[in-house]
Amino acid sequence: MAEAVTLIKDTHAPDFAYGIVSARFSEKELVDLTFVIANMNFWNRIAISFRRLPGKRG
Secondary structure: OHHHHHOHHHHOOOHHHHHHHHHHOOHHHHHHHHHHHHHHHHHHHHHHHOOOOOOOOO
16 A cells, blocks of 8 residues: 555556555554555655755754
Protein backbone atom coordinates (compact mmCIF):
# COMPACT_ATOMS: atom_id res chain seq x y z
CA MET A 1 0.00 0.00 0.00
CA ALA A 2 2.86 2.37 0.76
CA GLU A 3 4.20 1.92 -2.76
CA ALA A 4 0.73 2.35 -4.27
CA VAL A 5 0.11 5.58 -2.35
CA THR A 6 3.61 6.90 -3.05
CA LEU A 7 3.20 6.28 -6.78
CA ILE A 8 -0.51 7.19 -6.85
CA LYS A 9 -0.31 9.03 -10.18
CA ASP A 10 1.01 5.86 -11.82
CA THR A 11 -0.74 3.14 -9.80
CA HIS A 12 -4.11 4.76 -8.99
CA ALA A 13 -4.09 2.63 -5.80
CA PRO A 14 -4.83 -0.72 -7.45
CA ASP A 15 -7.71 -2.83 -6.19
CA PHE A 16 -5.39 -5.71 -5.24
CA ALA A 17 -3.33 -3.45 -2.93
CA TYR A 18 -6.49 -2.09 -1.33
CA GLY A 19 -7.87 -5.62 -1.00
CA ILE A 20 -4.77 -6.84 0.83
CA VAL A 21 -4.71 -4.04 3.39
CA SER A 22 -8.48 -3.80 3.85
CA ALA A 23 -8.54 -7.51 4.73
CA ARG A 24 -6.04 -6.91 7.55
CA PHE A 25 -6.93 -3.45 8.87
CA SER A 26 -10.14 -1.83 10.07
CA GLU A 27 -11.42 1.22 8.20
CA LYS A 28 -9.96 3.55 10.85
CA GLU A 29 -6.61 1.73 10.76
CA LEU A 30 -6.58 1.98 6.97
CA VAL A 31 -7.23 5.72 7.18
CA ASP A 32 -4.45 6.07 9.77
CA LEU A 33 -2.06 3.98 7.66
CA THR A 34 -2.77 6.04 4.56
CA PHE A 35 -2.25 9.26 6.52
CA VAL A 36 1.10 8.02 7.82
CA ILE A 37 2.21 7.03 4.32
CA ALA A 38 1.16 10.41 2.90
CA ASN A 39 2.81 12.27 5.78
CA MET A 40 6.10 10.43 5.30
CA ASN A 41 5.96 11.15 1.58
CA PHE A 42 5.39 14.82 2.37
CA TRP A 43 8.46 15.03 4.62
CA ASN A 44 10.59 13.07 2.18
CA ARG A 45 9.65 15.46 -0.62
CA ILE A 46 10.46 18.48 1.54
CA ALA A 47 13.83 16.99 2.51
CA ILE A 48 14.68 16.11 -1.08
CA SER A 49 13.66 19.59 -2.27
CA PHE A 50 16.05 21.19 0.22
CA ARG A 51 18.85 18.67 -0.47
CA ARG A 52 18.74 17.24 3.05
CA LEU A 53 20.54 13.97 3.62
CA PRO A 54 19.79 11.45 6.38
CA GLY A 55 21.87 12.09 9.48
CA LYS A 56 22.97 15.60 8.44
CA ARG A 57 21.73 18.65 10.31
CA GLY A 58 21.88 22.31 9.51
